Amino acid sequence: MNWLPLFVVVPLGMAFLTPILSKWLKWFPDAAANLATGSAMALSIVALPFAKATTVYFVGGWMPFNGVPIGIHLVLDGLTVLMLLAVNLVAFACTVYSVSYMKHYTDKAKFVTLFLLMVAGLNGVVVSGDLFNVFVFFEITAIACYALVAFGVEAEELEASFKYQVLGGVASSLILLGIALFYWLTGTLNLADGARVLAQKEGNPAVFFIGGLLFTGFGLKGALMPFHAWLPDAHPSAPAPVSAMLSGVVIKVLGVYAICRVFFNVLGVTPALLSVLLVLGVVSMTVGVLLALAQWDFKRLLAYHSISQMGYIVIGIGLGTPLGILGGLFHLVNHTVFKSLLFLNAGALEYATGTRNLKRLGGLNRKMPVTSGTSMIASFSIAGLPPFNGFWSKLVIVLACVQAGHPIIAGWAVLGSILTLASFLKVQRYAFWGELRETWARVREAPAPMCAAMIALAILCLAMGALLIPSVKAAVLDPAVEVLTGGLSYASKALGG
Amino acid sequence: MILYTLAIVLFLVGLYGVLVKRNIFKIIIGLAVIEYAVNLLFALIGYRYGGAAPIRTQGMPQDTLFVDPIPQALVLTAIVIGLATTALIAAVAVRIYEKYDTYDVRKIRKLRG
């Protein structure tokens, strides 16, 4: 298990070298980016067999002293492995894609540096078992995102970045305040040890207060419905690979994953929390899709759909039943893949035509067959048509809703899915079908690296329904579900091992 | 108790600034105030009556009473993170001013929806 820190260390090292070496070696930024994310992806596949047990890595070799952890622990369990897979898969696709795509921007070396720092931050958040360490890596991710959103330095992008920074800054402060109170109450920062201490302090109102602060902070970072104001501006403004990371991964790691880890495994789940999650999920799902219907900017439309799909994930997790959590996590991974793919499609359209206004596009399926075909697959996935992956996860969520005694929510989720389909039929109709306009007569298909990234993700969209095959499910999804349903037993697992 | 309360008041004043002010630089000042307040609260948590600063010097008895060093280490990190975020947001604010010629967020509204 000596390789667990490599998830963070490899991207960081490459990021530190890029600013210097890129001065002489023009190929270095691309090579560094692909090498770092590629090896991180390989490592996360290597980590798959470790999903069933909880492995703890003691940074600095500081073993617990009299049973109290004194160093920082890295923890690898089912949920971690699932998130690592999702993060590094999309990150690798995005770096391959950005080899060509970022030629439209200046100063690729800085882009690569920031992108790798973002990936390192995400991996750091996922593998960490220490609350303050999580906060530090949150900040790395967030600051890299702020800068990447404004990477094009146009007026709109700067404005979106500013909005994002203000809300993100408030969120960070709330989280830090929560951590301060957590330390104040428990005297420890280790998540597992904290859970053990908190178990003796049941009913202390301070725990609810800490929970409220952390929930608000994570919710702001993850753009759950009442806190979503920054997302529809920030996600479309970034360069396409960054939008794909932001919508596909960042909001899930900083929002859903953090909430799951802290509430399910440390602070303890209460029925009140679950019903809050359910309500937020339903509201996000409905409002997101309704707002998306009215959009004509392709990436902005996708950003609203991110809010809506986050609603599905939160509904699944908020049900609290094993089936619901399974659906939520499955949909999380699926959404990571198809939403990233859609953003990459939007980027390819923008790369080829220079616009992402759907009204100005049209008939591009003959000119850009790869982009058109992959975006069709992704659209059907997000709308939940069989046999694509989105169908299976939505099916599980709907079944879980019925099973848990919420048939109205189940019906509502199906309705939301139909509206999503309508919205994406609009995209297909205006962007790819219909008459080819005179303006686009000389448009060409996107370069090979971009096509390769899109095709790989599209194949995943088709193949990921296979995650429900019992033997595959037992290896990948079930360990992650067990981490959440196991609740506070996380403490004994992460300290006993 | 009163110290913690005052630190929270400082936090809320900063939050008020972020939520209510319409000038970009005032919002940045509000964020800075929030950071100060959280750092202050964190440092207050680590204080111990009669404790010495957590630095050993030669000849100090082993059982000297020290204040809690962990919050200090964490606040140190938080201060540097605060500096980093402030520098980045100030740079973005300057660029926004360059593009729009104003700090008034009501006039900076290209993005709607």
Add this chain to the structure above:
Amino acid sequence: MRGMTPIVQCISRLMAPSIFLLGVYVVLHGHLTPGGGFAGGVLIAGAFVLLVLAFGSDEWRSRALNWNATVFESLGLFFFWFLAVMGLIEGVPFFVNVIAKANPGHPYRLFSAGIIPLCNAAIGMEVAAGLFFVFMCLAILKMGEKP
């Protein structure tokens, strides 16, 4: 960027080296006295900022300074990263203080505590160069054409 009056320049010429030295002292004694890489690094950056404010800097020189700052920043952080990874290369966990384990040194002396002073030095370099870089970028920024 223009410089300031000769009085300011004269004082800064006297002050900057002492601030720089104080910064180096704070960095190197971080494991014994209050301070450390961050505080000392910001002090060193302050010394350079003072010089630039007093004497000004033309565009050509600013560009050279910025390149140097990038190199120092990245190298400093890379060195810190290397100190952290050194444990992995030796087969012990990440971030183990390998030097202190092999050769503990005498407490309260400058050469003690293994990698801690080295980490402080690396951080000091990174922080000094990075913050100076940020300042320079803000200072030499030319406000462009307004819409």
Add this chain to the structure above:
Amino acid sequence: MLTILVPLLVLMILGAVIALESKDLLSGIISLGIIGFALTIIFLLLQAPDLAIVQIIVETLTLVILIAAILKTTREDTTETFGFKKILLWGIGLIAIAAFLLVTVNIFKHLPPFGSPVLRMAQPYIDLGLPMTGAANLVAAIILDFRGYDTLGEATVLFTAVAGTVAVLRSVGRKRA
């Protein structure tokens, strides 16, 4: 202890209010300096010399950066107006602050009192910090040895912010096709 800390905290709150309400952005930033330097003194009183050193230096540099930004742009705040709306906002703000305080004060009763922290994780550091790491400064021992990974992250945050600032300050972002 309390007799010094409470006036300093009140001074900080006043400084914050002035910084947020002044019509001149430069004086707003200088009032922000009041808070930062008062915080330095508080850190010293709380037996945290490390924090005091970092805070005073970081504060100075923050002010330099913010003032450089202000001098590049404008120091006038055109959004400040005085009138009924302002009084209304202040009223709502004060009520919200009072309500939130009522909650937090109740919460604080359930947390350890001032001056006696829970030394669960910290006691081993205090007892064994010097023999285990060799650093006499326990804070240095924590940030660079026990929790060195955090500090790597922290240095990376600074690196990220510098890279981001430089990226944002580029004059041209997109290549014109």
